[in-house]
Amino acid sequence: MVVITNLKRYARFLWNFLRFSPNITVGIVICLVILVMGFGISLFAPYDPRRWGSTPRNLPPSSDYLLGTTSIGQDVFWFLTYAIRNSMLLGVVGSAIGLVIGTVLGLIAGYKGGIIEKFILLITDTIIVVPTLPILILVSTMIKKQLDMVMLGTIIALLTWGLPVRNVRSMILSLREREFSHVASFSGFKMLNIITSEYTPHVLPWISASFISRINMAIGMEVTLSIFGLSSLQEATLGTMIYWALNYQALLKGLWWWILTPVVTIIFSVLGLFILSVGISEFLNPRIRLHRIMIGEKK
Amino acid sequence: MSQTIIDVNDLKAYYNIRTGGNTTVSVKAVDNVSFQINKGEIIGIIGESGCGKSTLTKTIYGSIYSPLTVVGGSVVYNIDSKKIDILKLGRSALNRIWWEIISYIPQGSMSILNPTIRIRDQFLDVINAHDKSIGKKEAKEMILKHIDRVGLPSEVATSFPHQLSGGMKQRVVIALATILGSKILLADEPTTALDVVVQRGILQLLSKIREELKCTILVITHDMGVHAQICDRVAIMYAGKMVEIGPVGEIYKEPLHPYTRFLIQSLPKIGDKSRKISVSGRPPSLQDPPQGCRFHPRCAFAKDICKNFDPNIVTINPHHWAACHLLEAK
Amino acid sequence: MGALKEYIIPRICTYVLVVFIGITICFFIPRFTPVDPVLAIINRLTESGQYYDPDALSQLIDSMKELYGLKGSLLDQYIAFLRRAFLGDFGPSLANFPTPAVSIMNRALPWTISLLFVSTIVAWLVGNLIGGIAGYFSERNWAKGLGAFATVVYPTPYYIMALLLIMSLSYAIPIFPSYGAISIGINPSLSLEFILNYAYHAFLPALSLIIVGYGWWFLSMRSIVIHTKSEEYVQFGEMTGLPRRKLLLRYVIRNSLLPQVTGVSVALASIFSGAMITEVVFSYPGIGYILYQAVINGDFNLMMAVVTYSIIATATATLILDLIYPLIDPRIKYK
Numbered sequence: 020m021v022v023i024t025n026l027k028r029y030a031r032f033l034w035n036f037l038r039f040s041p042n043i044t045v046g047i048v049i050c051l052v053i054l055v056m057g058f059g060i061s062l063f064a065p066y067d068p069r070r071w072g073s074t075p076r077n078l079p080p081s082s083d084y085l086l087g088t089t090s091i092g093q094d095v096f097w098f099l100t101y102a103i104r105n106s107m108l109l110g111v112v113g114s115a116i117g118l119v120i121g122t123v124l125g126l127i128a129g130y131k132g133g134i135i136e137k138f139i140l141l142i143t144d145t146i147i148v149v150p151t152l153p154i155l156i157l158v159s160t161m162i163k164k165q166l167d168m169v170m171l172g173t174i175i176a177l178l179t180w181g182l183p184v185r186n187v188r189s190m191i192l193s194l195r196e197r198e199f200s201h202v203a204s205f206s207g208f209k210m211l212n213i214i215t216s217e218y219t220p221h222v223l224p225w226i227s228a229s230f231i232s233r234i235n236m237a238i239g240m241e242v243t244l245s246i247f248g249l250s251s252l253q254e255a256t257l258g259t260m261i262y263w264a265l266n267y268q269a270l271l272k273g274l275w276w277w278i279l280t281p282v283v284t285i286i287f288s289v290l291g292l293f294i295l296s297v298g299i300s301e302f303l304n305p306r307i308r309l310h311r312i313m314i315g316e317k318k
Numbered sequence: 319m320s321q322t323i324i325d326v327n328d329l330k331a332y333y334n335i336r337t338g339g340n341t342t343v344s345v346k347a348v349d350n351v352s353f354q355i356n357k358g359e360i361i362g363i364i365g366e367s368g369c370g371k372s373t374l375t376k377t378i379y380g381s382i383y384s385p386l387t388v389v390g391g392s393v394v395y396n397i398d399s400k401k402i403d404i405l406k407l408g409r410s411a412l413n414r415i416w417w418e419i420i421s422y423i424p425q426g427s428m429s430i431l432n433p434t435i436r437i438r439d440q441f442l443d444v445i446n447a448h449d450k451s452i453g454k455k456e457a458k459e460m461i462l463k464h465i466d467r468v469g470l471p472s473e474v475a476t477s478f479p480h481q482l483s484g485g486m487k488q489r490v491v492i493a494l495a496t497i498l499g500s501k502i503l504l505a506d507e508p509t510t511a512l513d514v515v516v517q518r519g520i521l522q523l524l525s526k527i528r529e530e531l532k533c534t535i536l537v538i539t540h541d542m543g544v545h546a547q548i549c550d551r552v553a554i555m556y557a558g559k560m561v562e563i564g565p566v567g568e569i570y571k572e573p574l575h576p577y578t579r580f581l582i583q584s585l586p587k588i589g590d591k592s593r594k595i596s597v598s599g600r601p602p603s604l605q606d607p608p609q610g611c612r613f614h615p616r617c618a619f620a621k622d623i624c625k626n627f628d629p630n631i632v633t634i635n636p637h638h639w640a641a642c643h644l645l646e647a648k
Numbered sequence: 649m650g651a652l653k654e655y656i657i658p659r660i661c662t663y664v665l666v667v668f669i670g671i672t673i674c675f676f677i678p679r680f681t682p683v684d685p686v687l688a689i690i691n692r693l694t695e696s697g698q699y700y701d702p703d704a705l706s707q708l709i710d711s712m713k714e715l716y717g718l719k720g721s722l723l724d725q726y727i728a729f730l731r732r733a734f735l736g737d738f739g740p741s742l743a744n745f746p747t748p749a750v751s752i753m754n755r756a757l758p759w760t761i762s763l764l765f766v767s768t769i770v771a772w773l774v775g776n777l778i779g780g781i782a783g784y785f786s787e788r789n790w791a792k793g794l795g796a797f798a799t800v801v802y803p804t805p806y807y808i809m810a811l812l813l814i815m816s817l818s819y820a821i822p823i824f825p826s827y828g829a830i831s832i833g834i835n836p837s838l839s840l841e842f843i844l845n846y847a848y849h850a851f852l853p854a855l856s857l858i859i860v861g862y863g864w865w866f867l868s869m870r871s872i873v874i875h876t877k878s879e880e881y882v883q884f885g886e887m888t889g890l891p892r893r894k895l896l897l898r899y900v901i902r903n904s905l906l907p908q909v910t911g912v913s914v915a916l917a918s919i920f921s922g923a924m925i926t927e928v929v930f931s932y933p934g935i936g937y938i939l940y941q942a943v944i945n946g947d948f949n950l951m952m953a954v955v956t957y958s959i960i961a962t963a964t965a966t967l968i969l970d971l972i973y974p975l976i977d978p979r980i981k982y983k
Contacts, residue, residue, distance in 0.1 A: 144662065
C-alpha cells in the first residue's frame with residue numbers, strides 16, 4: 020500500500036517536472052530520442068556498421084538504407100546509432116569524472132582555506148588557462164593507438180576539471196558567510212550535515228547544469244580531435260563520421276547525407292542537452308520558481 | 319487653516335500573486351486607507367514590519383509595479399490649485415511629477431546609488447532628465463550647494479558610493495531629493511540601519527529642510543522615538559489599515575486605539591524600571607486577515623462586536639481620529 | 649597605488665608560475681607515453697610513405713633524442729627544454745627542414761591574432777549589447793525570439809558552425825572562398841587591395857567565431873541584466889524619473905558589463921581552441937592550421953612550438969585582462 024502511494028507521489032512529481040517549462044519537455048524528449056537511438060536501436064543493427072564494404076557505396080537515402088551509404092561501404096543509419104552510443108558514453112565519462120574531481124577539490128579549497136586553498140587554486144588556474152585543445156592534441160598524438168572511449172573521456176576529464184573548482188569554491192565561500200550557515204553551525208550541525216542538508220539545494224542546480232553542459236563540451240572535444248585525425252578512427256563516433264566524410268570529399272562529391280547526418284545529429288543533441296540543462300536549473304532554483312509565480316502571466 | 323496637499327481616499331492596493339495553475343492569492347497590503355496630508359507638515363506613519371506602510375508610500379508616490387495592483391480608491395495631489403490624480407497618470411506624465419513636485423527618499427542602503435558613476439554624475443543625470451535647460455556649470459554649482467546644505471563636504475560630489483558611509487549616503491539621497499525643489503518628500507525608513515547618533519543628525523536635517531524649503535514630509539518608520547522627535551502628526555497602521563491618526567502630542571499623551579496604547583507603553587522612559595508588556599501574538603497575515611477588527615486577536619479589550627465588524631472611524635477632534643469599537647461607546 | 653602593488657605583484661607571480669607549470673606539463677606529456685615516442689614517430693613517418701632524405705632522417709633522430717633526451721638525467725633534459733623554450737628555439741621544423749619551427753609559427757601568428765582579436769571583440773560588443781537590451785525588455789516577444797536564436801547558437805560547437813557556413817555560403821551558394829587567407833599573388837601590406845582581399849577571405853572564419861561567441865555573450869549578459877535590473881539603484885533611478893534609455897545604458901548595462909570583462913578570461917581558452925579548429929576547417933594559415941599540418945606530418949618540433957606558445961599566449965592574455973580590470977571598476981580603483 021505504502022509503495023503504491025509513494026509511486027503515485029513520484030509519478031505526480033515527475034509529471035509536474037516534465038510540465039514545468041517547455042525547456043524541460045523539449046529537452047527530455049530530445050534526450051530520450053538520443054538515448055533510444057544510441058542505446059536501444061543500436062542493439063538491433065543487422066551487421067557491424069563499422070565494417071568496410073558491408074554495403075554498396077555512395078547510395079543516397081532509400082528504403083533499404085535509411086540514411087544512405089558511405090564511400091567506404093557503410094550504412095549511415097546504423098553507423099549513426101553506434102556513433103551516438105559511443106559519443107554519449109564518452110561525454111558522460113568525461114563530464115562526470117571531471118565534475119567529481121573539480122567539485123571535491125573546490126569543496127576542500129573552500130573549506131580548508133589557507134595554504135591548501137592557495138595551492139589548489141594555483142594548479143586549478145593553470146589547468147583553466149592552458150588551452151585544452153593543443154594539449155589534447157599533444158596527448159592524442161602520443162598515444163594514438165590505444166584510445167578507446169572511456170580512456171579518451173578520462174583524458175578530457177583530466178584537462179577540464181578546472182572550472183568546477185572555481186565555481187564550487189566560490190559557492191562554498193558565499194554559502195559559508197550567509198546567515199543560515201551560522202545558524203546551522205550554532206545549532207550544532209556537523210560540517211557534513213550542513214553540506215548535505217543546507218547547501219545542496221543551492222548547489223544542485225549548478226551541478227546538474229554543469230554536468231549536462233560538460234557532456235556537450237566533451238563530445239565537442241572528441242569531434243574536434245577527430246577532425247585533426249587523432250581520435251580513434253576505427254571506432255564509430257560522431258566525430259569520426261565527420262572525419263571520414265571530409266576525408267572522402269563528401270562535400271565535393273555531393274554525398275550530402277554522409278556529412279549532414281553527423282552534423283545535424285550533433286546540433287540536435289547538443290541543443291537538446293543544453294535546453295534540458297537550462298530547464299533543470301530553472302526547476303531547481305527556488306528563486307526562479309518564485310519569480311515565475313509572482314509575475315504570473317504578463318500580457 | 320491647513321491646506322490638504324495629498325488626499326488619499328479609500329485606497330486599496332493589493333499584491334495579486336498567481337500561485338501555479340489558476341489560483342490567485344491577494345495580499346491586502348493597503349486595505350481601505352483614507353487620510354489627508356497637510357501642506358507644510360511633517361507626518362509620520364508608524365507600524366510593525368509588514369503592516370503595509372511601505373506599500374502605502376509607494377502607492378502614494380505612484381510607483382506601482384506588478385504584482386502590486388491598485389484595486390480601488392484614489393490618491394489626489396493638490397498642487398497650485400490643480401488636482402492631480404496620481405494613479406491615473408502614465409509613465410511620461412509621472413516622470414514630470416516625480417522629483418519636480420514630489421520626491422521619494424529611500425533608505426540609504428548599500429546599493430541605493432549607481433556604484434559605477436560618481437555622486438555628482440548621478441545628480442547630473444537626474445537634473446538633466448527633468449530640466450535640460452540647466453547648463454552643466456550651473457548644475458554643478460547646484461549640486462555642490464545641496465551637498466553642502468545636508469552637511470557633507472564637497473569632496474563627496476566627486477566620490478563613488480562605496481567610499482561613503484551609510485549615514486553619508488542617506489544625506490546624499492536627501493540632497494538628491496531636494497535638488498529640483500520638490501515640495502513633497504516621502505522618506506521611507508530614513509534612519510533604519512543607522513546608529514542613534516547619526517539618526518539624530520538625519521532627523522535634524524529633515525526638520526531643517528522643512529523649515530528652509532517649506533516642504534511637506536512624510537516619514538515612515540517602525541521606531542516611535544523618531545516620530546516623537548520631528549513629526550507634527552502621526553498615523554498608525556496595522557495589518558493594512560490605518561487605525562489612528564492625530565497630532566503627535568495627543569497620540570503620545572493619550573493614545574486612543576489599544577494598539578497605539580501598547581506602542582506608547584513599550585517606549586522606554588528614563589527612570590522607569592517597570593517591566594514592559596509586549597503585545598502577545600504576531601501581526602496577522604495580510605492574505606487572510608482576521609474578520610472584524612484586525613487587531614482583535616491580540617487586543618486585551620476585545621468584545622464580541624470586535625470579532626465580527628470592522629470598526630468605524632471615530633473622530634475625537636478635527637485632527638484626531640481612531641478606528642475602534644471601544645471608542646464608539648463613549 | 650600601494651594597494652595596486654599588493655595586487656599586481658602576486659598576479660604576475662601567479663602568471664609566471666602558471667606558464668611554468670604549463671610548460672612543464674608540455675615537457676612531461678611525451679615522457680609519459682607507453683610507447684617509445686621516437687620510434688613511434690619514425691615509424692609513422694616512414695609508414696605514411698613520405699620520403700625523407702637520409703641526412704634529414706638522421707638529424708631527426710638526433711634531435712628527437714636530444715628533445716626526449718637520453719642525454720643526461722631527467723633534470724638535464726628539463727633544464728635544456730626550459731632554456732630552449734626561453735630562447736624560442738624548438739629546433740627545425742621536421743617537415744619543412746631546415747626552417748626553424750619558430751619562424752613557421754611566427755609567420756602564422758599574425759593571421760591567428762588578427763582573426764581572434766577582431767572576432768572576439770565584435771562578438772563581445774554585439775552579444776553584450778543585444779543581450780543586455782533583450783534582458784532589460786525580457787518580456788517582449790522580440791526579446792524572447794532573440795533568446796531562442798542565441799540558445800540554438802550557443803551550444804553549437806565552433807567547427808560545426810564553420811562547417812555549416814562552408815556548406816551554405818561556399819558550396820551551396822558560392823559567395824565566399826572556403827580556404828586561405830588571401831588570394832595567391834597578393835602580398836601583405838597596408839594597401840586597400842590587400843585589406844579588402846583579406847576581409848573577403850577571413851569573412852567566413854570570423855563569422856563562424858562571431859556567431860557562436862555571440863550566443864555565449866548574449867546569454868550570459870541577458871541573465872546578468874535580468875539580475876541587475878532588480879537592483880536597488882536601478883529601481884531608485886527609475887523613481888527619480890530617469891528616462892528609460894539612460895537607465896538601460898548607464899545603470900543596467902554599464903554595471904552588467906563589468907563581470908563580462910572578467911568573463912573574457914574564462915572564455916579565452918575555449919575561444920582560442922575554437923579559432924584553431926575554425927582555421928583547420930577553412931584552411932586558414934594561422935597557428936591552428938599549422939598545428940594541424942604538424943600533426944599530419946608528425947612534425948614534433950612544430951607541434952611543441954605551437955603548444956608551448958599557445959599556453960604562453962593564453963596566460964598572457966589572461967594576465968593583461970586581470971591587470972586591466974581594476975582600472976575599469978571604480979570599486980577597486982578607488983580603494
